[in-house]
Amino acid sequence: MLESNTVELRGVSKSFSTNGKVERVLNHINGTIENGSIVTILGPSGSGKSTILSMCNLLLTPDEGDVFIYGKEVRNWNIPELRQTVGIAFQAAPMIPGTVLDNLLLPASIHQMNIDHPEQFLEKVSLPESLLHKNVQDLSGGQRQRLGLARTLVNRPSILLLDEITSALDPSSVREIEHLILNLHKEENTTILWVTHDLDQARRVGTHSWLIVNGELVEHSPTESFFTTPKDDRTKQFLAKGMTDLP
Numbered sequence: 001m002l003e004s005n006t007v008e009l010r011g012v013s014k015s016f017s018t019n020g021k022v023e024r025v026l027n028h029i030n031g032t033i034e035n036g037s038i039v040t041i042l043g044p045s046g047s048g049k050s051t052i053l054s055m056c057n058l059l060l061t062p063d064e065g066d067v068f069i070y071g072k073e074v075r076n077w078n079i080p081e082l083r084q085t086v087g088i089a090f091q092a093a094p095m096i097p098g099t100v101l102d103n104l105l106l107p108a109s110i111h112q113m114n115i116d117h118p119e120q121f122l123e124k125v126s127l128p129e130s131l132l133h134k135n136v137q138d139l140s141g142g143q144r145q146r147l148g149l150a151r152t153l154v155n156r157p158s159i160l161l162l163d164e165i166t167s168a169l170d171p172s173s174v175r176e177i178e179h180l181i182l183n184l185h186k187e188e189n190t191t192i193l194w195v196t197h198d199l200d201q202a203r204r205v206g207t208h209s210w211l212i213v214n215g216e217l218v219e220h221s222p223t224e225s226f227f228t229t230p231k232d233d234r235t236k237q238f239l240a241k242g243m244t245d246l247p
């Protein structure tokens with residue numbers, strides 16, 4: 001195992017069984033993610049992108065194959081330590097009832113940590129300190145999204161999993177969140193796996209891009225060549241047609 005591989009998937013497969021019907025969602029995925037890269041994960045709806053993220057912090061386990069984080073198989077990690085190292089943020093970050101501060105302190109209380117200046121995490125996502133005592137119900141969509149990200153950052157994860165975090169936001173909020181994340185990446189060399197439906201976003205933010213189709217990793221390459229000189233016919237078709245289903 002190379003030191004520089006922060007995340008490695010080796011022969012990862014996953015099936016789900018619903019009402020007695022078994023659906024193979026990931027099919028023998030092999031992929032490595034280098035330290036400090038931003039990998040944008042693309043693919044049609046239902047192709048298995050979120051399932052890949054869930055494997056990286058043990059929200060799900062593979063049926064076959066292994067996921068390594070810094071060279072150690074995820075199942076051998078202590079879960080709180082893994083979740084501190086690998087942070088995840090979703091499109092609709094679930095909030096506990098209460099204030100912005102209550103929500104910011106949640107990961108610290110789960111991990112029995114003290115955070116002295118919670119407002120520093122608001123600052124990281126460009127939210128004013130004056131929001132600390134505001135009820136989360138009174139936040140705008142963009143503010144909630146930033147708070148969700150701030151809460152993920154409290155643990156200072158060195159790997160960040162982002163699952164369509166900007167898909168419900170207006171274009172200017174999208175660009176602001178991208179800017180925040182790119183700054184964080186620059187300052188802390190955070191490794192980022194970013195699932196997005198937005199091809200322009202994937203091209204703007206990615207250092208590398210993956211295309212997942214029907215649970216298979218059909219193309220993985222540096223982002224620029226992914227978009228300019230795709231190798232696989234399915235990538236060409238996907239880039240031409242956007243998110244429509246591929247055969």
Ligand SMILES: Nc1ncnc2c1ncn2[C@@H]1O[C@H](COP(=O)(O)OP(=O)(O)OP(=O)(O)O)[C@@H](O)[C@H]1O
Binds near residue numbers: 050052
């Ligand atoms: N816990 C689960 N139980 C049963 N089926 C599941 C579960 N989680 C995901 N699936 C199924 O696995 C498939 C892949 O889901 P996944 O969320 O990984 O796709 P995705 O590529 O992220 O999709 P989208 O772009 O629409 O978010 C889908 O058909 C989904 O219904």
